[in-house]
Amino acid sequence: MKFGILVNEGPYQHQASDSAYLFCKAALAKGHEIQRVFFYHDGVNNSTRLTEPPQDDRNIVARWSKLGADHGVDLVVCVAAALRRGIKDENLAPGFRISGLGQLVESGIQADRLVVFGD
Amino acid sequence: MSEGTIKKFMFVNRTAPYGTVYALESLEVVLISAAFDQDVSLVFLGDGVWQLKKGQQTKAIETKNFSPTYRALEGYDIEKLYVEREALDARGLAEEDLIVDVTVLSSAEIGKLMEEQDVVLSF
Numbered sequence: 001m002k003f004g005i006l007v008n009e010g011p012y013q014h015q016a017s018d019s020a021y022l023f024c025k026a027a028l029a030k031g032h033e034i035q036r037v038f039f040y041h042d043g044v045n046n047s048t049r050l051t052e053p054p055q056d057d058r059n060i061v062a063r064w065s066k067l068g069a070d071h072g073v074d075l076v077v078c079v080a081a082a083l084r085r086g087i088k089d090e091n092l093a094p095g096f097r098i099s100g101l102g103q104l105v106e107s108g109i110q111a112d113r114l115v116v117f118g119d
Numbered sequence: 120m121s122e123g124t125i126k127k128f129m130f131v132n133r134t135a136p137y138g139t140v141y142a143l144e145s146l147e148v149v150l151i152s153a154a155f156d157q158d159v160s161l162v163f164l165g166d167g168v169w170q171l172k173k174g175q176q177t178k179a180i181e182t183k184n185f186s187p188t189y190r191a192l193e194g195y196d197i198e199k200l201y202v203e204r205e206a207l208d209a210r211g212l213a214e215e216d217l218i219v220d221v222t223v224l225s226s227a228e229i230g231k232l233m234e235e236q237d238v239v240l241s242f
Contacts, residue, residue: 040144040148041140080147101147101148101151102154102155104148105154108237109124109126109155109238119141
C-alpha cells in the first residue's frame with residue numbers, strides 16, 4: 001500500500017513525530033511505500049539541522065534524514081508554516097525540502113491512505 | 120492514481136480559533152485544496168464550532184481575525200460545511216450565531232459522513 005503521512009507536531013514536545021517515524025519504519029519493513037511525509041504546523045520543527053538533543057536521547061531530526069536517505073522518502077516541509085517558525089533552506093536538515101501545501105493535498109490524492117499524526 | 124482523480128476530502132476542525140494555530144493553518148490547507156478540484160467538506164466539532172462564531176474581535180490579543188475567510192469559501196466552491204449539533208448545544212450556541220450557512224448534524228450523522236470520505240484531515 002502507498003501511504004502519505006502528515007506530521008502536525010514538533011519533536012520532543014509531542015509523540016506525534018516519533019509515532020509517525022515508527023509507523024513509516026514498520027510500513028517500509030512490511031514492503032509498503034511511503035509516498036511522502038509532509039510536515040505542517042509545529043511539525044516543521046522536525047526539519048531543522050540546528051537541533052542538538054542530549055547524547056542519551058534519540059535524534060528525531062537525524063532519524064528522519066536517515067529514513068529519507070535510506071528509503072528515498074520524500075520529506076516535505078510546508079513553506080508558510082516553516083517561515084513563520086524560522087525554518088529556511090539554510091537551516092534545513094539533509095533530505096528535507098521546503099514546498100507548498102499543494103504537496104499535502106497531492107499526497108491525499110496520490111496515496112492509498114493519508115495518515116495524520118498530531119494532537 | 121490518475122491525474123483526474125476526485126477524492127472526498129474532509130477537514131475536521133476541533134479547536135477554538137485562537138489559543139493555537141490549528142484553525143488558521145487548517146483553513147490555509149482548505150483554500151489550497153480548492154485548486155485541486157476535489158470534493159471538499161469541512162466539519163466543526165467540539166470547540167471547533169467557535170471558529171464560525173459571529174462577531175470575533177481579536178485586537179486585544181494582537182492576533183489577526185481570520186473568521187471573514189470562512190465567508191470566502193463559497194467563492195472557492197467549498198460549500199459543504201457541517202457543524203456538530205451537540206457541540207453547539209453544549210456551548211449555548213445556535214445556527215444564527217455563525218458567520219456562514221452550515222448544515223447542522225448530530226455526532227452520529229457526522230460519523231457516517233466521515234466513513235464515506237477518502238481523506239480525513241483532522242486539526
